[in-house]
């Protein structure tokens with residue numbers, strides 16, 4: 001975990017204007033509870049990969065059900081894992097919980113019984129706080145929550161169900177008020193299947209997570225990179241770029257950082273070069289590829305190096321040649337005044353094609369992966385290397401020579 005530098009302005013006065021509250025929140029922020037959410041399979045990655053290769057997994061690609069072993073899609077056996085207890089001190093007034101999704105496959109919902117959360121930091125950057133009872137977390141996303149400790153001192157269940165999209169599973173922990181001996185049941189916001197328990201439950205609206213302080217963007221970029229995702233050759237092989245698969249082992253002992261020509265180990269379309277200092281738009285788009293099933297998985301795209309602003313999103317295909325042209329025609333789909341700043345980008349087109357454009361400035365010359373964070377997608381080709389600032393490619397210091 002990293003903490004913001006002391007001169008970075010904090011957004012806590014937007015949660016409460018009471019000086020005592022603000023002080024308590026600053027104290028909570030300096031000593032947060034880290035909550036890592038993960039999933040687990042009794043098959044190893046190698047076994048899981050082999051099962052996908054032998055069976056095919058979904059859609060209209062050939063599939064052989066006899067190659068799916070029991071315990072993967074049926075015949076589940078409940079596990080009795082460890083149960084984490086997070087102790088909080090009501091004397092502190094507030095607690096900060098930093099939720100990190102380290103899941104390899106599943107998307108989950110995070111919620112603490114009877115405790116609304118002020119989400120105040122996303123992917124390690126402060127935002128204008130937003131009140132929520134539940135939040136969906138995709139692979140690689142980080143959300144920090146400021147939680148007021150003003151309820152009856154007892155145990156409260158932390159619930160982490162799956163989003164209900166593919167399998168009904170859940171994980172649990174306890175938030176325990178220090179010094180309490182009351183352990184009665186707490187009231188859930190979400191049930192075991194990930195559904196809200198009442199109509200009043202507020203889910204985090206991730207489409208308006210404005211950075212704090214807000215940041216003004218240039219209205220035009222120098223380059224547009226088109227990444228239209230799809231499947232190639234089989235149900236489990238995903239391409240981020242649209243035609244080629246990224247071979248994650250191709251540069252295992254020949255890193256591009258050491259030698260730009262090592263990019264030739266990869267397909268010519270899965271590396272993209274940019275110039276230092278320029279602004280780059282990346283179109284992230286799901287659609288229906290020729291000869292592939294129409295069903296689309298959600299893809300959570302993670303960008304390494306610096307974060308990017310989400311400048312626009314919409315349904316259908318992005319049929320313009322630049323963001324400037326698109327924003328002139330459909331200004332309601334774009335946000336340049338208060339754009340979100342993130343390094344994880346959820347692209348879900350269950351109802352058909354959908355696009356998102358992210359914008360970043362090249363300030364850090366070097367090779368950086370942009371990839372789907374669902375591990376089976378990445379391992380089977382869903383990545384592109386952004387070769388940032390090739391005009392100012394760094395020299396590797398001699399002590400790091402291969």
Ligand SMILES: [Cu+2]
Pocket residue numbers: 238297298299300372373374377378382
């Ligand atoms: Cu994916």
